[in-house]
Amino acid sequence: MNTSTAIDEFIAGRESWGQEQPAHHRHIITLFGLFGRPAGKAFPVAAIVHLIHLLGAEPSSIRSSISRLKKKGVLVSKKTHTGNGYALNEELEPHLQAGDVRIFTPTSASIGDPWLLVSFSVPETERKNRHKIRTGLSRIGFGAVASGLYIGPARLKAEISAYVREHGLWDYMNFFICQPSGLMDLKNKIPKWWDLDAIAHAYQSFVDQYQPAIALWQDKVKQGQVDHAEAFKLYLPMMTQWRRLPYLDPGLPAELLPQNWIGFAARKVFNDLYRLLQAPATQYVMPLITA
Numbered sequence: 001m002n003t004s005t006a007i008d009e010f011i012a013g014r015e016s017w018g019q020e021q022p023a024h025h026r027h028i029i030t031l032f033g034l035f036g037r038p039a040g041k042a043f044p045v046a047a048i049v050h051l052i053h054l055l056g057a058e059p060s061s062i063r064s065s066i067s068r069l070k071k072k073g074v075l076v077s078k079k080t081h082t083g084n085g086y087a088l089n090e091e092l093e094p095h096l097q098a099g100d101v102r103i104f105t106p107t108s109a110s111i112g113d114p115w116l117l118v119s120f121s122v123p124e125t126e127r128k129n130r131h132k133i134r135t136g137l138s139r140i141g142f143g144a145v146a147s148g149l150y151i152g153p154a155r156l157k158a159e160i161s162a163y164v165r166e167h168g169l170w171d172y173m174n175f176f177i178c179q180p181s182g183l184m185d186l187k188n189k190i191p192k193w194w195d196l197d198a199i200a201h202a203y204q205s206f207v208d209q210y211q212p213a214i215a216l217w218q219d220k221v222k223q224g225q226v227d228h229a230e231a232f233k234l235y236l237p238m239m240t241q242w243r244r245l246p247y248l249d250p251g252l253p254a255e256l257l258p259q260n261w262i263g264f265a266a267r268k269v270f271n272d273l274y275r276l277l278q279a280p281a282t283q284y285v286m287p288l289i290t291a
Helices: 004-011 023-035 045-053 059-071 090-104 124-140 154-167 183-193 196-223 228-242 262-290
Strands: 075-080 083-088 115-120 143-146 149-153 173-178
Touching: 004 090, 004 154, 023 045, 023 059, 023 083, 023 228, 023 262, 045 059, 045 083, 045 262, 059 075, 059 083, 083 090, 090 154, 115 124, 115 154, 124 143, 124 149, 124 154, 143 183, 149 154, 154 173, 183 196, 196 228, 196 262, 228 262
Parallel strands: none
Antiparallel strands: 075 083, 115 149, 115 173, 143 149
């Protein structure tokens, strides 16, 4: 089975939420990514609908998104001991494991690390493939040097290679490992290759939305007043918003970023809230998906 369509559904929206996927659709993907692992672990339909309905979505919309995810190859029908259910396509597990590393333990390049230049040339009659290449590069975190030339930290090579292989795009592309010279020249060019303002804005939005919750949930934990359902209702949207940010940010060397880069503060907010919410949210979800 070619998993490229399913993978595209996972990475859709990394560049911008836009209107490509409604919130409840993204929440379903996050739900399975967090609790349906390893891929192949089935959820009862009723549990999926209940959990996403808690976040405000209508059951009919939830079921429609489940059907779309099945059609795209993200989910597969699978029986549970209570009846019909769905599971992540097992062929997606390597992609999900790579995503886990990017989301939970991202690394930043050092100033002396190599870079990867990606060039491509696509005939005008195959514009769809040109769009696939540009979309994949941008959503994996590469910056645009020119219309047919992108750059990123060399550690992204395995991820972009997997994308190119899945989509059958090798014939159009060339990879070059390079070592740019001149720190100041590179620092001046980084804002031309990546939209650092947009990345910073996305990080700031995350901080503004979730930083106030840290003190609140620290108090709940201290007082023994943790409501597992409430933890889930904050945890899943928080994870959904966060999981795109490490893909917008390729992990550039700190020396090349603006002073007081908001990405570092956002990472701390995520880590702090994750530690507070992950366990109670899991305690709420697991009885529902295993009942």
